[in-house]
Amino acid sequence: MSTVKQLQQQIQTALDKKSPLFIQGGGSKAFYGNPVDTNNRLITTDYNGIVDYQPSELFVTVKAGTTLIELEQVLAEKQQQLTFEAPIFKKETTIGGVVSAGLSGPRSAYAGSIRDSVLGVKIINGHGEIVSFGGQVMKNVAGYDMSRLMAGSLGTLGLILEVSLKVLPKPEVEMTLMLPCPHEEAIENFNELRQSGLPISASCYIDSEIFVRIAGQKDHLNALIRRHRWKTYDQGDRFWESIRNHTHLFFNHGNMPLWRLSVSPASAINGRLNTDTMIEWGGGVRWVNSNTPANIIVTSAQKKGGHAILFRGAIPGVRTFPTPDPEVLKIHQNLKYKLDPKGIFNPGRIY
Amino acid sequence: MFDDDSDEQRKLKRNAELLFHLRGLLSDTELLTEIEDLRPYECDGLSAYKKLPIAVVIPTTVEQIQQIVNICSRMFIPIVARGAGTGLSGGALPHEMGIILSLARLNKILDVDPLNQTATVQPGVRNISISEAAKPYGLFYAPDPSSQIACSIGGNVAENAGGVHCLKYGLTVHNILQVTLVNADGELLTVGSLALDNIGYDLLALITGSEGMLGIIVEIVVKLKQKPPAINVILAAFNKTEDAANAVSKIIGAGIIPAGLEMMDALAIQAAEDFAQAGYPRDAQAILLCELDGSEERLEFESQQLCDLLNQCGASSIREASSSEEQAKLWAGRKAAFPAVGRLAPDYYCMDGTIPRHQIAHVLNKIGELSDYFDLKVANVFHAGDGNLHPLILYDANQEGEFLKAEQFGEKILQLCVDAGGTITGEHGVGSEKIDSMCYQFSDAEISQFHAIKEAFDPNLILNPEKTIPTLHRCAELGQMHVHDGQLPHPEIPRF
Numbered sequence: 001m002s003t004v005k006q007l008q009q010q011i012q013t014a015l016d017k018k019s020p021l022f023i024q025g026g027g028s029k030a031f032y033g034n035p036v037d038t039n040n041r042l043i044t045t046d047y048n049g050i051v052d053y054q055p056s057e058l059f060v061t062v063k064a065g066t067t068l069i070e071l072e073q074v075l076a077e078k079q080q081q082l083t084f085e086a087p088i089f090k091k092e093t094t095i096g097g098v099v100s101a102g103l104s105g106p107r108s109a110y111a112g113s114i115r116d117s118v119l120g121v122k123i124i125n126g127h128g129e130i131v132s133f134g135g136q137v138m139k140n141v142a143g144y145d146m147s148r149l150m151a152g153s154l155g156t157l158g159l160i161l162e163v164s165l166k167v168l169p170k171p172e173v174e175m176t177l178m179l180p181c182p183h184e185e186a187i188e189n190f191n192e193l194r195q196s197g198l199p200i201s202a203s204c205y206i207d208s209e210i211f212v213r214i215a216g217q218k219d220h221l222n223a224l225i226r227r228h229r230w231k232t233y234d235q236g237d238r239f240w241e242s243i244r245n246h247t248h249l250f251f252n253h254g255n256m257p258l259w260r261l262s263v264s265p266a267s268a269i270n271g272r273l274n275t276d277t278m279i280e281w282g283g284g285v286r287w288v289n290s291n292t293p294a295n296i297i298v299t300s301a302q303k304k305g306g307h308a309i310l311f312r313g314a315i316p317g318v319r320t321f322p323t324p325d326p327e328v329l330k331i332h333q334n335l336k337y338k339l340d341p342k343g344i345f346n347p348g349r350i351y
Numbered sequence: 352m353f354d355d356d357s358d359e360q361r362k363l364k365r366n367a368e369l370l371f372h373l374r375g376l377l378s379d380t381e382l383l384t385e386i387e388d389l390r391p392y393e394c395d396g397l398s399a400y401k402k403l404p405i406a407v408v409i410p411t412t413v414e415q416i417q418q419i420v421n422i423c424s425r426m427f428i429p430i431v432a433r434g435a436g437t438g439l440s441g442g443a444l445p446h447e448m449g450i451i452l453s454l455a456r457l458n459k460i461l462d463v464d465p466l467n468q469t470a471t472v473q474p475g476v477r478n479i480s481i482s483e484a485a486k487p488y489g490l491f492y493a494p495d496p497s498s499q500i501a502c503s504i505g506g507n508v509a510e511n512a513g514g515v516h517c518l519k520y521g522l523t524v525h526n527i528l529q530v531t532l533v534n535a536d537g538e539l540l541t542v543g544s545l546a547l548d549n550i551g552y553d554l555l556a557l558i559t560g561s562e563g564m565l566g567i568i569v570e571i572v573v574k575l576k577q578k579p580p581a582i583n584v585i586l587a588a589f590n591k592t593e594d595a596a597n598a599v600s601k602i603i604g605a606g607i608i609p610a611g612l613e614m615m616d617a618l619a620i621q622a623a624e625d626f627a628q629a630g631y632p633r634d635a636q637a638i639l640l641c642e643l644d645g646s647e648e649r650l651e652f653e654s655q656q657l658c659d660l661l662n663q664c665g666a667s668s669i670r671e672a673s674s675s676e677e678q679a680k681l682w683a684g685r686k687a688a689f690p691a692v693g694r695l696a697p698d699y700y701c702m703d704g705t706i707p708r709h710q711i712a713h714v715l716n717k718i719g720e721l722s723d724y725f726d727l728k729v730a731n732v733f734h735a736g737d738g739n740l741h742p743l744i745l746y747d748a749n750q751e752g753e754f755l756k757a758e759q760f761g762e763k764i765l766q767l768c769v770d771a772g773g774t775i776t777g778e779h780g781v782g783s784e785k786i787d788s789m790c791y792q793f794s795d796a797e798i799s800q801f802h803a804i805k806e807a808f809d810p811n812l813i814l815n816p817e818k819t820i821p822t823l824h825r826c827a828e829l830g831q832m833h834v835h836d837g838q839l840p841h842p843e844i845p846r847f
């Protein structure tokens with residue numbers, strides 16, 4: 001069992017020697033981001049457990065090394081859940097890693113992403129000090145939003161010790177609809193769904209089919225389904241789990257690089273990329289297995305108001321995250337330097 | 352004496368040089384320098400703090416803003432951005448050595464995109480105008496501060512404004528996609544994107560609530576939401592404030608997330624009733640105003656569940672609005688509550704702490720005790736569902752020392768909120784007003800971390816300087832005074 005003291009000591013030693021650390025939770029997202037050039041690992045898994053959970057306050061505070069599986073179980077016992085359905089690539093996936101990577105799953109497009117859910121953090125900062133920001137209440141604007149800044153920072157700004165997250169009641173039931181849809185009409189159909197007012201909690205296009213998960217009370221959902229004569233899919237839970245955790249066949253073609261494009265949801269599908277595509281988040285996220293040159297994919301996503309990530313697979317000379325505009329990059333460098341002046345936390349992991 | 356003079360002369364020279372450059376850039380209507388023209392800008396919604404700037408600039412284009420920032424950056428002139436000036440924490444209070452940059456003329460809605468459910472707007476657009484423009488598409492912009500007919504979306508982003516519907520729909524930070532800024536060098540910086548997530552640091556979150564200290568917001572892409580098919584508004588009255596407070600936790604605990612859940616105490620109820628005739632029961636000690644939305648079927652089920660809960664919690668009466676007119680009337684009382692309370696005394700001072708919901712009863716009690724101690728009345732009207740309190744302290748600024756007393760009372764309330772596990776500000780921001788309370792909520796290491804953020808964006812500290820984040824020196828001084836006599840703040844010590 002590691003204690004805060006031990007973690008702090010390891011960081012202090014790194015500071016003294018100016019020797020960078022690679023922070024690791026369950027190691028399930030080691031592939032995500034640039035490799036960190038060090039053998040000096042800081043492992044969080046021993047620092048785990050629920051610190052505070054008050055269902056009627058709609059928050060939970062957990063230590064970084066707690067596994068997502070355990071956390072979700074604790075919440076489920078009180079009929080509550082996190083809103084973002086982050087991927088569990090390995091059962092060891094920790095909440096610290098989830099928040100640091102900032103990768104949200106199917107539900108997040110409808111109920112809120114990881115950064116939307118972060119209420120507060122306790123971290124060890126670049127000076128080895130323990131500092132807390134945000135808190136356990138939903139509304140808090142005292143000082144800059146340091147807690148959301150930690151979400152998606154891939155461990156480059158400090159060590160998350162604890163995080164407080166918003167939780168919500170679990171819906172009584174969820175059902176999955178299956179709507180046939182030619183590839184060319186996927187975006188149009190997503191647009192219609194967005195305007196339908198349906199209680200959607202996840203959506204996915206794959207293989208000429210749109211899967212839509214709806215959430216609510218049983219009677220109400222059944223009535224909806226009857227009224228619209230929709231076809232339901234009885235393997236819904238398994239299907240969404242396979243999308244969430246990338247165990248679906250689509251993610252395991254193996255031989256081509258997997259790209260994740262995050263774009264303006266209603267933007268058209270790029271004809272040159274559409275051979276092997278899966279679409280999530282009502283059109284906002286498009287996964288592509290493709291050998292198309294990286295610059296074409298990256299530019300295509302940028303033109304649609306977003307970005308592309310080389311998610312799996314290596315391409316020589318291509319980094320996971322494309323370089324942002326110079327002004328944005330400059331702010332990243334300034335922040336990194338100001339918050340981690342000795343450069344000990346996961347240097348180079350993002351840019 | 353001689354030194355003072357040369358200081359004064361240097362200042363005059365500097366101001367003259369600044370105005371010379373600004374005149375080259377702006378027309379007469381875009382640059383105000385006469386005292387009587389500056390007066391309207393001497394304060395924001397917190398009128399107890401007043402200062403005059405050197406000049407007020409009201410540019411028409413983003414390019415002008417870039418050039419203004421450029422000039423000021425070269426000359427180290429403080430720039431205080433100003434939206435509609437409805438802020439309640441002195442965030443837009445002028446700097447006496449600097450200029451006010453008003454965004455009022457950047458007031459266009461550039462685009463409404465019904466397919467992506469977004470709108471692209473300039474910062475000076477009024478909050479309510481966005482929902483009006485989105486209405487034909489069945490969409491609306493969710494964060495709705497009570498000041499929504501006046502406040503600007505740029506100001507909303509700068510404060511991370513909330514509203515009566517943020518329990519369900521989130522704060523400003525949850526409802527925007529992209530912000531374009533003019534940074535401290537006068538360069539354009541775009542943070543966030545049109546996509547639903549981003550890579551790298553969450554700069555959008557940092558900018559939201561940054562109170563004009565990290566950049567000048569010149570364009571915003573907001574998310575729009577689908578109008579709910581049906582709405583239900585329920586008013587519950589209670590003979591005991593405690594019962595109303597406990598009902599709040601019970602409702603959320605039961606898995607109901609209302610679109611809005613507001614609470615008012617006896618003084619606020621009476622004031623609102625006199626002012627707006629909303630039909631609130633005058634003899635109640637507290638009321639809860641609860642809005643549910645969703646599909647018809649869902650509403651019916653949830654409303655029943657809610658009414659049962661309210662009864663269990665000891666509601667003395669429950670009323671469901673039967674028409675949209677009646678709904679509007681019930682809300683009218685709440686929305687007019689601030690001005691209504693404003694009629695009870697010459698002045699009022701609005702606080703903004705947030706606490707965990709289960710602490711509402713306890714903290715309201717304590718506020719009552721403090722009210723007796725300071726001999727100043729308080730009305731409470733607030734976002735109960737979020738635990739976001741708005742105690743309105745009534746006082747008379749014309750009475751010697753009363754504002755100081757109100758401030759001391761306010762500071763005690765904020766400390767109470769921090770001690771209860773909450774925060775000194777839920778939505779109004781720190782500004783000039785709560786800068787001392789920051790020392791109470793944060794350690795030196797935490798405050799240093801905030802300064803580090805500021806320096807990463809604005810190394811020369813020209814954007815809204817000396818607000819929001821206290822210097823460590825200031826906190827140390829405060830700490831010592833606490834030890835000495837427990838009386839704060841001393842009038843002879845400058846606040847900022």
Ligand SMILES: Cc1cc2nc3c(=O)[nH]c(=O)nc-3n(C[C@H](O)[C@H](O)[C@H](O)COP(=O)(O)OP(=O)(O)OC[C@H]3O[C@@H](n4cnc5c(N)ncnc54)[C@H](O)[C@@H]3O)c2cc1C
Nearest residue numbers: 434435436437438442496497503505506509512513563568
């Ligand atoms: C009656 C009343 C009710 C209110 N109710 C609520 C409520 O329910 N919820 C809530 O959250 N607030 C409420 N407020 C507070 C206030 O309306 C909000 O804080 C609002 O967001 C301020 O907007 P503004 O345009 O008036 O900003 P201003 O007061 O002009 O400025 C506020 C801050 O933002 C900065 N700023 C403004 N524009 C920009 C820009 N373009 N770029 C960078 N910085 C900028 C300023 O420098 C300042 O620090 C209320 C105020 C009143 C008077």
